[in-house]
Amino acid sequence: MKIISKRGMSGLTELLVTLVFIGGILIWLSLPWSLPIAIKYLKTDYINNSYFFSFIIIFLYITGALSLIVVYQIRKFFNSINNNTPFIRQNERALKIIGYACFAISVCFFIKDIFYPTILTIIVTMIFIIAGFFGIVLGEIFQQAVDVKKENDMTI
């Protein structure tokens, strides 16, 4: 299986990310109806807390919107890879947006951890902090790559 090709791994990733993006939008829009169903299956003591539902729904709206931004940028990124033009300014911006959005998500999760800590969300907080650093550093690397590519294109 080819790695960078429309019919290879990167094309498959773009398809998966597109599906996640569409599914994410549907879940995000249906939160007021889908959240009570999800909470019914949750085995947590926080359900008895009267503020839990309103907190979680606001929390999920904010982090959901940020996650959709991240997924949309990843989709754009893979789209450019599949068009064989990965080293463009747009990708550098996309990676930095991903980085900052991940930081914002980790802040939201940190606030949640203060009021309703669970082991899983603490792990997610850490993952998003690392993802944030990763996105910003990778964006900076891409900036250098774009400059090198431009230099190379101007060498005849």
Added chain:
Amino acid sequence: MGIIINLDVVMAQRKIKSGELAKRVGITNANLSILKNNKAKAIRFSTLEAICKELECKPGDILEYESE
């Protein structure tokens, strides 16, 4: 301007057209016009060699240095 490319002068002397030279040297027309218009940042030795071979000239005939 530093280094100036006199490619069009040599090409006029040899009576060769841009498209023809690009094809024989093995670079695209767009890249040749970047080179001719002094927009190029660098030139590979292999390209320079191919141009010199096709135009039967020396690098000095194509490239010229002019102090500021």
